[in-house]
Amino acid sequence: MRKKIIAGNWKMNKNFEEGLALVSEAANMIHDEYQGSAQVVFIPPFIHLNAVSKLISAESNLFSGAQNCSNHASGAYTGEISTGMIKSCGASFVIIGHSERRQYFNETNDWLARKVDAVLSENLTPIYCCGETLEERESNVHFDVLKKQISEGLFHLSAEAMKQVVIAYEPVWAIGTGKTASTAQAQEVHAFIRSLIEEKYNKEVADSITIQYGGSVKPENAAELFSAPDIDGALVGGAALQSRSFADIVKAMK
Numbered sequence: 485m486r487k488k489i490i491a492g493n494w495k496m497n498k499n500f501e502e503g504l505a506l507v508s509e510a511a512n513m514i515h516d517e518y519q520g521s522a523q524v525v526f527i528p529p530f531i532h533l534n535a536v537s538k539l540i541s542a543e544s545n546l547f548s549g550a551q552n553c554s555n556h557a558s559g560a561y562t563g564e565i566s567t568g569m570i571k572s573c574g575a576s577f578v579i580i581g582h583s584e585r586r587q588y589f590n591e592t593n594d595w596l597a598r599k600v601d602a603v604l605s606e607n608l609t610p611i612y613c614c615g616e617t618l619e620e621r622e623s624n625v626h627f628d629v630l631k632k633q634i635s636e637g638l639f640h641l642s643a644e645a646m647k648q649v650v651i652a653y654e655p656v657w658a659i660g661t662g663k664t665a666s667t668a669q670a671q672e673v674h675a676f677i678r679s680l681i682e683e684k685y686n687k688e689v690a691d692s693i694t695i696q697y698g699g700s701v702k703p704e705n706a707a708e709l710f711s712a713p714d715i716d717g718a719l720v721g722g723a724a725l726q727s728r729s730f731a732d733i734v735k736a737m738k
């Protein structure tokens with residue numbers, strides 16, 4: 485059985501107090517109202533991470549994560565944050581290659597492959613993001629784009645290392661736009677990603693990897709998305725900024 489994982493990526497939102505209030509409220513709702521077994525991950529800005537981690541516990545299936553990391557372990561890299569620092573703050577997950585990092589900070593697949601290594605070297609879980617733009621989908625090259633992102637960012641890993649990775653499929657045209665991929669569109673891509681992994685490694689590795697969907701996931705569409713056989717959770721942006729909507733998305737995962 486694959487792990488089901490719902491992660492809330494706050495991006496550059498919430499000051500410190502607002503962030504702690506959000507986690508406390510959402511954690512209480514999930515504790516009181518959720519009977520399922522999905523792991524829930526809060527992904528605040530770096531400077532909230534230690535305090536957020538102290539509010540939650542892995543025994544309740546609640547975890548924290550970072551939105552990015554350096555690919556270096558330490559040294560003269562002003563403004564950067566290493567995976568060792570992230571781990572020492574109590575986090576378990578790190579988002580790698582979100583489309584906003586790829587687009588605004590010019591992060592390439594080769595660069596991201598080194599970040600994946602940095603995450604795994606600390607025994608943290610990378611959430612490796614991939615996804616096509618609207619233009620790429622309309623010109624029908626989305627499968628090629630995804631294959632390149634997945635193979636260049638991840639396929640240098642051994643089978644054992646690959647099993648530690650979580651993948652998030654986030655079509656760029658669905659992020660923050662209110663336009664969700666249909667369940668059929670998302671399922672098609674998730675099955676394609678799993679087939680790439682099976683081709684490169686084997687069926688056991690492919691079947692063990694959690695593939696999240698991201699892009700305008702809301703309480704209204706979560707249950708239908710989660711009903712698809714290859715959709716193992718969600719990477720949520722906007723709807724993770726309110727405790728009620730985030731907890732309701734978690735509750736949609738049986």
Ligand code: PGA
Pocket residue numbers: 493654658659660661662698699700701719720721722723
């Ligand atoms: P959204 O963002 O849910 O606001 O579309 C998703 C993401 O960027 O991870």
